[in-house]
Amino acid sequence: MTGRIIGLGSYIPKKIVTNDDFAAFLDTSDEWITERTGIKERHIADHITEKPSTMAVEAAKKAIEDAGIDPKDIDLIVTACTTPDLVIPSMSCVVHEAIGASENCGCFDVNSACPGFVAAWNTVQSFIETGNAKLALCIGTECNSNFANYNDRGTCILFGDGAGAALLKADESAKPNQFIMRSSGARGGCLRCEAARQPDRWEEEDFKTATSFYMQGREVFKFAVSEVPQIIKDLSEKFSFDLNDIDMFILHQANARIIEATAKKLGIPRDRFPMNIMNYGNASSASIPMLLTSLKAEGRLKPGMKIVMASFGAGLTWDANYIIF
Numbered sequence: 001m002t003g004r005i006i007g008l009g010s011y012i013p014k015k016i017v018t019n020d021d022f023a024a025f026l027d028t029s030d031e032w033i034t035e036r037t038g039i040k041e042r043h044i045a046d047h048i049t050e051k052p053s054t055m056a057v058e059a060a061k062k063a064i065e066d067a068g069i070d071p072k073d074i075d076l077i078v079t080a081c082t083t084p085d086l087v088i089p090s091m092s093c094v095v096h097e098a099i100g101a102s103e104n105c106g107c108f109d110v111n112s113a114c115p116g117f118v119a120a121w122n123t124v125q126s127f128i129e130t131g132n133a134k135l136a137l138c139i140g141t142e143c144n145s146n147f148a149n150y151n152d153r154g155t156c157i158l159f160g161d162g163a164g165a166a167l168l169k170a171d172e173s174a175k176p177n178q179f180i181m182r183s184s185g186a187r188g189g190c191l192r193c194e195a196a197r198q199p200d201r202w203e204e205e206d207f208k209t210a211t212s213f214y215m216q217g218r219e220v221f222k223f224a225v226s227e228v229p230q231i232i233k234d235l236s237e238k239f240s241f242d243l244n245d246i247d248m249f250i251l252h253q254a255n256a257r258i259i260e261a262t263a264k265k266l267g268i269p270r271d272r273f274p275m276n277i278m279n280y281g282n283a284s285s286a287s288i289p290m291l292l293t294s295l296k297a298e299g300r301l302k303p304g305m306k307i308v309m310a311s312f313g314a315g316l317t318w319d320a321n322y323i324i325f
């Protein structure tokens with residue numbers, strides 16, 4: 001038994017922040033941001049009605065509607081979130097209540113920054129493959145704007161908010177979940193954000209900055225353009241498939257240049273690497289399920305398609321999966 005996607009849904013915050021909006025208060029320009037990142041605009045939550053928990057609920061409800069199932073049959077909810085509005089309960093428990101799931105449903109969150117959705121996916125699949133779940137929600141939800149430093153032009157322009165959810169159903173005929181996950185704690189210093197509740201440090205100079213995203217952009221860029229193509233190549237060798245047979249490469253949407261460089265290094269046509277980064281920026285763990293949802297809505301995702309998902313981010317962590325839609 002392996003989980004097959006039977007429903008997808010997303011929630012995108014209403015407010016759009018364009019590159020020109022940033023140029024109004026930062027030393028930056030639409031031209032610079034577009035050229036270096038591919039991003040034109042991103043959606044930012046209102047933090048009142050739109051929070052990681054409420055966005056996760058809306059995305060989950062849409063995935064349930066898309067699948068046409070009874071939420072009482074869901075027996076596992078795993079949510080990837082690094083920017084939660086609640087420390088406890090988990091985002092998954094908030095979703096549990098809102099969708100009316102039964103008490104036979106397990107709930108927990110995973111924190112693995114941008115690759116969180118893929119980590120949640122592998123967790124869910126491991127439950128399904130060991131017979132411990134049959135119908136599971138796998139969610140990515142983020143309010144990166146909670147932690148962006150809007151004085152730092154090198155980071156704040158990259159991030160957006162949003163949520164995406166996939167409903168996975170155990171299927172005897174589905175191909176086993178095939179994946180590789182890698183990490184390098186030693187390289188983690190180039191992408192950090194400290195926890196805000198450290199009373200012994202509140203008086204420290206720059207503590208507010210330390211509790212916002214800190215990033216050495218160029219280091220992260222170099223890491224991504226080297227490790228992402230490599231892990232995809234290693235995945236194809238480990239599971240003996242030809243990358244030329246893959247219909248779509250669903251990559252974490254962090255920078256259009258990283259995606260283009262990956263396509264080039266693998267020698268795969270760029271049009272097999274769909275992107276939505278121009279409209280949503282980097283929505284961290286929500287980026288892959290948001291992209292899957294929009295591709296399905298556009299009719300571009302068809303049953304039986306061969307897909308490679310790959311993500312990377314803070315940790316440093318990176319991973320890749322081979323799935324059949």
Ligand SMILES: CC(C)(COP(=O)(O)OP(=O)(O)OC[C@H]1O[C@@H](n2cnc3c(N)ncnc32)[C@H](O)[C@@H]1OP(=O)(O)O)[C@@H](O)C(=O)NCCC(=O)NCCS
Nearest residue numbers: 027028029032036114153154217218220221254255312313
């Ligand atoms: C952040 C990123 C877009 C910066 O692009 P870059 O080409 O590497 O640019 P650099 O950081 O080397 O900076 C080059 C110059 O542009 C400036 N700059 C940085 N941000 C700018 C902005 N928004 N507008 C205008 N200039 C900017 C820098 O200050 C620097 O100026 P200097 O040469 O006078 O010092 C790019 O490195 C990147 O996308 N990295 C990966 C980040 C990522 O994906 N993080 C999330 C992982 S999940």
